[in-house]
Amino acid sequence: MRYxxxxxxxxxxxxRSFAKSxxxxxxxxxxxxxxxxxxIGSLFIVCVISFFMGAVIAIQMAAQIxxxxxxxxxxxxxxxxxxxxxxxxxxxxxxxAGKVGSNVTSEIGTxxxxxxxxxxxxxxxxxxxxxxxxKIIASVLIIPVLTIISIVLGIFGxxxxxxxxxxxxxxTYVYGITLDFKTFHLVYALIKSFVFAFIITxxxxxxxxxxxxxxxxxxxxxxxxxxxxxxxxLLWNFILTRLLLL
Amino acid sequence: MIEIKNxxxxxxxxxxxxxxxxxxxxxxxxxxxxxxGSGKTVLMKCLVGLLEPTTGGVYYAGTDFTxxxxxxxxxxxxxxxxxxxxxxxxxxxxxxxNVAFPLRMFTNWNxxxxxxxxxxxxxxxxxxxxxxxxxxxxxxxxxxxxxxARAIALNPxxxxxxxxxxxxxxxxxxxxxxxxxxxxxxxxxxxxxxTHDMNxxxxxxxxxxxxxxxxxxxxxxxxxxxxxNNKELIEFVFATGLLKRVQNTF
Numbered sequence: 001m002r003y004x005x006x007x008x009x010x011x012x013x014x015x016r017s018f019a020k021s022x023x024x025x026x027x028x029x030x031x032x033x034x035x036x037x038x039x040i041g042s043l044f045i046v047c048v049i050s051f052f053m054g055a056v057i058a059i060q061m062a063a064q065i066x067x068x069x070x071x072x073x074x075x076x077x078x079x080x081x082x083x084x085x086x087x088x089x090x091x092x093x094x095x096x097a098g099k100v101g102s103n104v105t106s107e108i109g110t111x112x113x114x115x116x117x118x119x120x121x122x123x124x125x126x127x128x129x130x131x132x133x134x135k136i137i138a139s140v141l142i143i144p145v146l147t148i149i150s151i152v153l154g155i156f157g158x159x160x161x162x163x164x165x166x167x168x169x170x171x172t173y174v175y176g177i178t179l180d181f182k183t184f185h186l187v188y189a190l191i192k193s194f195v196f197a198f199i200i201t202x203x204x205x206x207x208x209x210x211x212x213x214x215x216x217x218x219x220x221x222x223x224x225x226x227x228x229x230x231x232x233x234l235l236w237n238f239i240l241t242r243l244l245l246l
Numbered sequence: 247m248i249e250i251k252n253x254x255x256x257x258x259x260x261x262x263x264x265x266x267x268x269x270x271x272x273x274x275x276x277x278x279x280x281x282x283g284s285g286k287t288v289l290m291k292c293l294v295g296l297l298e299p300t301t302g303g304v305y306y307a308g309t310d311f312t313x314x315x316x317x318x319x320x321x322x323x324x325x326x327x328x329x330x331x332x333x334x335x336x337x338x339x340x341x342x343x344n345v346a347f348p349l350r351m352f353t354n355w356n357x358x359x360x361x362x363x364x365x366x367x368x369x370x371x372x373x374x375x376x377x378x379x380x381x382x383x384x385x386x387x388x389x390x391x392x393x394x395a396r397a398i399a400l401n402p403x404x405x406x407x408x409x410x411x412x413x414x415x416x417x418x419x420x421x422x423x424x425x426x427x428x429x430x431x432x433x434x435x436x437x438x439x440x441t442h443d444m445n446x447x448x449x450x451x452x453x454x455x456x457x458x459x460x461x462x463x464x465x466x467x468x469x470x471x472x473x474x475n476n477k478e479l480i481e482f483v484f485a486t487g488l489l490k491r492v493q494n495t496f
Contacts, residue, residue: 023351110337119334122294122406123348124323 010206017132017205030134031141038100038135038201039142043149045099046092050083050150053091054157057082062167075168076158076176081185083154089189090237092150093196096143097229101204104135105225108208109218117209132205136198143197144190151189188244195240196233203229247272248293248404248436253302255288262288263460266302272403273434275427275450277468279442280457281482286440287408289457293438294328294406295319306404324352327397327435328406332413333389335381341368341392342377348400367395371425387418391425398429405430407439411446423449444483447471456482 021027061078108131111117120127155177162168207225211217248270255263262285270276280286291297293304295311303310306322314322335344345364349355355363368374371391381389390410397405407426411419427450430437439446447454451468456479458464464479471483484490 026350114332114337115330115334116336118296119328119330119336121296122323122326122328123351124320125351 009210010203013128013132013206013209014202016126017128017136019126019129021126021129021133027130027134030130031138034134034138035142038103038139039146042096042099042146045095046146046150047153049095050088050092050153051157051160053087054079054083054154055161057087057154058158058161058173059165059167062162072168073172073176073179075162076173077179078176079158080155080177080181083158084151084185084189088147088150088154089192089196090233092147093143093193093200093233094230096146096196097200097204097233098226100139101200101225101229102222104201104204105208105211105222106218108132108205109211109221110215112209112211113214113218128209132202132209135205136201139197139201140194143200144193147189147193151186188240191244192237192240195236199232199236200229203232247307248438249305250289250293251303251305253289253292253299253304255285255292255297256300261460263292263299266460266462268455268462268465270436270438271453272436273431274437274452275430276436276438276453276455277447277451278438278440278455278457279447279482280463281442284457285460286457290406290408290438290440294326295323324400325403326406327400327402327404329390329393329397329408329410331409333381333393335389335392335396337381340378340380341373341384341395344381344392345395345399348396352400363399364395367399368392370398370429371395386413387422390414390422394422394425394429398433401433403435405435405437407437407441409440409442411441411443416445419443419445420449426450442482444489447483458482 058075058079061075061082062072065072065074108117111131117127117131120130159170159173159177162173163170204222204225207221207228208218211221250266250268253263253266254261266289278286278289288297292299295304299312303312305311306325309318309322311319311322335341336347339347342364345367346360349360349363353360364377365374368377371394373388373391373395376384376388376392381392384392405426410422410426414422423446426437426439429435439450441447447468448471449468451471454464454466454468454471455462456464456476458478464474464476466474471479474480484492
């Protein structure tokens with residue numbers, strides 16, 4: 001029963017946040033600020049993780065090929081498919097659920113416990129629209145971009161790992177990553193990152209918006225937001241994969 | 247003028263306010279006093295619409311706020327300025343941006359006009375040197391003054407203060423009290439203050455309402471409060487040993 005109540009409250013809050021803003025210029029300004037904070041602020045961690053994970057995936061792929069019947073270009077092919085289909089959209093989303101999600105929850109939660117949200121409401125400002133909508137728009141714009149960067153760096157990480165360790169020559173790896181490329185897989189990855197971006201921001205904002213108490217509760221809400229977002233990402237990953245790939 | 251008619255508030259099985267009636271006059275400092283947990287904050291939240299009363303109505307210049315349409319509520323809310331206990335300043339904004347915020351949201355003024363109004367409001371609370379400071383860089387008294395500057399930015403008809411002196415030393419408390427009194431008279435606002443600071447009661451209490459266990463227990467002005475023979479009020483006012491000794495000198 002409590003889950004249903006929370007889900008209903010979440011839907012109402014998100015619907016409220018999508019109300020028409022009386023000052024679109026202010027919302028645009030906030031979106032740019034949030035893109036910088038949520039997206040650009042996560043760029044470094046996304047780049048580092050993607051590069052090294054790409055390198056590790058390529059090495060593991062090469063380590064599995066024990067028979068000469070499987071051509072070595074499969075390393076490039078397998079690395080590309082793993083990164084595009086699963087690693088960049090899903091694993092990066094899970095990492096961002098921790099980084100961006102806890103940031104959103106703690107920011108909105110602190111505003112709640114210090115009565116800043118009440119101050120907005122008393123002024124006649126739709127606090128959900130002012131605080132949540134720019135974050136959602138910013139994240140659905142920037143997280144797919146981060147996903148593309150992650151794909152590029154992951155594949156590049158595999159290339160560097162293969163060529164520097166002598167596992168594979170550059171030509172074979174490049175042949176593998178261009179082999180049987182399906183553009184739809186990229187579209188699939190972007191659809192997933194778009195949905196996951198919405199999930200991360202909306203759930204985290206919801207957890208922060210309804211914090212009740214003090215700083216300890218803000219911390220608990222941040223943890224809850226990360227857990228809820230991660231589980232939702234995994235669930236939607238399954239649903240979207242079933243719907244889009246089969 | 248604000249009128250409260252038969253307001254009561256219940257949270258599941260806990261009744262906090264009982265059949266409360268009061269009138270708050272324009273150009274006057276109306277104080278609501280009472281012990282912690284007596285229902286002062288709930289009453290104020292019902293007044294500004296942060297809580298819906300279980301029964302009764304809150305009338306702003308004759309319009310029932312509790313039954314008003316969303317559009318009407320929004321209009322009334324823009325006539326309300328509120329200063330919260332901790333100031334509730336937006337952490338990510340400077341003092342200047344905090345005061346400019348309601349002007350940017352609710353007027354179509356250009357930057358120069360907004361800057362003029364911000365300057366007027368910050369000068370009015372003697373903070374002309376704090377434009378570029380963030381709330382984290384301000385003292386408690388300065389935060390309250392910035393919050394007052396933000397509250398008066400849109401020239402409100404109604405001003406609400408929740409514990410304006412909490413966390414302040416007595417001298418700074420008196421400065422804030424005098425500022426509230428001056429602003430109330432200067433802008434002819436209907437000012438409602440939640441407090442348990444006895445200095446404020448004596449200093450600025452044009453009208454004082456004492457809440458006891460959710461009921462309106464006493465009503466009068468700040469000067470005749472000490473002569474009251476209401477037992478609960480006297481116990482509340484002269485709670486400390488020092489004040490009891492002062493009482494004996496009357």
